[in-house]
Amino acid sequence: MRVMAQMAMVMNLDKCIGCHTCSVTCKQAWTNRSGTEYVWFNNVETRPGQGYPRTYQDQDTWQGGWTLTKRGRLKLKAGGRLKNLATIFASPKMPSMSDYYEPWTYDYESLTTAPAQGHTPVARPKSLLSGKDMNISWSANWDDNLAGSTEIVPGDPVLAKVSSKVKLEFEQTFMFYLPRICEHCLNPACAASCPSGAIYKREEDGIVLVDQDTCRGWRKCVTGCPYKKVYFNHRTGKAEKCTFCFPRIEVGLPTVCAETCVGRLRYIGLVLYDADRVLAAASVQDEKDLLRAQRDCFLDPHDSAVIRAAEEAGIAHDWVLAAQRSPIWKLINDFEVALPLHPEYRTMPMVWYIPPLSPVVDVVAETGEDAEDEGNLFAAIDTLRIPVEYLAELFTAGDPVPVTGVLRRLAAMRSYMREINMGREPQESIASAVGMTGAEIQAMYRLLALAKYDERYVIPPTHAEQAHGLEELATECSLDYDGGPGMVDSGPFGEGSGSQTPLAVENFAALQRRQTSDFGTDPSDKAARVNLLNWDGNGSPSGLFPRRRSEDRADEADRS
């Protein structure tokens, strides 16, 4: 047994309202730069739909992730090491800009400089790649809310796997949102495809990062990742990906997407797993066994043998305690309601999802029946093959049994809690119908529905005595990096050359002070940019909104 800790996330899809706040705040914090205009480390896609980049789930085309050889050994789907190197000069399976979308801005200036004229002036869209006028025809969420569904939805690769009868009925049926970030996989195909070895998994918390100084721009990881969550920065010529907001995680703050999520549906915590079992689990023959195999890799943090092994592996005691309180462990193991996204890619993804019950509830409610009654809901889950089959293609490699199990538990929770809220006797029979006790249902309800901040996020900060190992620590003067304040954007060898500028110039203590203070503070060294990476939700980050007039007047009064 080789115990390792992994920082993981669970998203409760029933609560996602598709507002894209997470995407926007993430972009503001991480990819608000030239070269990453088209990049969304966090994106929210409407299902059914084609996703971003378009049809990324169709691995017959994109060749992402792993596959098994005839002899049952794990192999990159795009080809082994030699083939990978032989195709290095032009990667054969890389999405082009049109599969993401051509980023654009608007010619806003024409609005203010237009001469007096009969028509209202328009700001034309301008391509950020060629600088020319362009027609906008696709974007990261073009098919939001099933927009253009008759044309676009048939291109959904997940739908294509669901049987044809289901497809027909489907148009009238359901829709939900799927927010996606990098999965920080246990068996990352991106890292395995990187010829330079620049993509690595951190031993301490399993976060997968790209070393910007070692990346040589071979852009093989883009093909390797089946979720298409590594992006190529076309200005710097380096790969970039979701960082799980490691500077925040290191000091115990949740990621920006989780912190700002309107639906409060994201959970972050640790899981302990046995690194020795990962390879075998990723190579099980039957795709439908992958879910169980991955679950079996996780280690019970309450088990004394595991605790001992964890300590031997150098995992600090408070991390073990955090693993015991971890909402992820509870949702995956105790309540068994969280499922991995596309386990059949065999990367062992670590962002899991609670599939949405709402499509079923909606159908029942439309029939005029009681949509809180467990009998009605159970019957609907069993008869409504469509959502279940679709969800199964997403979360269980097509096996409907685990999905049905989760939906029944969610339905049972609904009915059970209704009885309590109506002041009636709680019905143990509802709980036992899904193999739980009333107390367990109430605990699950507390975690899923009430979703208290400190129960959603159980993030042990990195240790102060390891502080010097923190990747983003600034124990020196924060302006003391190459180029100094107001870094030079472009070195002599093209965009972003020259030595690296630290991602965050905050130090450990300042972040902690900020975390516990009542004021939203912002670093003022980036004049026109609002830094959401450090925003903790208190107040509004200054610079985001214009100052109030009364404040200006108060300032003036002070001066005079």
Next chain:
Amino acid sequence: MSTLLWVIVPYVVLAIFIVGHVWRYRYDKFGWTTRSSQLYEDRLLRWASPLFHFGILFVFLGHVMGLVIPKNWTDAIGMSEELYHFLAISVGGIAGFCTLVGLTLLIYRRRTTGPVFRATTRMDKAMYAALALVILLGLWNTVAGGVLNLGGHYNYRTGVSEWWRSIFYFQPKPDLMAQAPLGFQLHAMTAMALFAMWPFTRLVHVFSVPLFYLWRPYVVYRSRSDRLGSRNQPRGWDRVDTPRR
């Protein structure tokens, strides 16, 4: 004159080449990349880039054969002059031709695809000019000297090659170059210009050929603690620490 061209300049170029790479690697690891433009355009690149690269790799092997390996070594393994000549001209000619076609396509693509052209730096343009010139002159030497036999026979293996090796023995023989045909002189001069700018262009990617990939484990793990932050420790700010043994 010939001392300047064939002794001083080569050593200066050699120095720039070596020191330049070391300096660039230390100062600009972040800029050390292929700066791939595949995201902008991949229809042309799909043909052009492999054509160019496989071509130039064979051309490189050809140069190893011609420049590095002395004539009496190939004689020793019984390779006849005719066989060598035939190999050099056929393989070299084909590889050179592929390289040239690939490079032409690459330059055409770079000029005509809006986003790719916008991402082209001044250094890129200079590099393309030098690269194209070197390849053209090299191909001219092969075709003109080897096939058309213009200007009589010249065996570069006893001329240019010996001069090239003499540079590395530190016993330069500039006369050999001074007597070489103009085509070879120009090829060598432009090549030296290319090598002088090499460390400062995207061509540095050649030195990161990731062959290590074939042996390393698939997934790389790294511990946070093997690096001290994303910045180097400034001098004079070392932590108080007991010496590690």
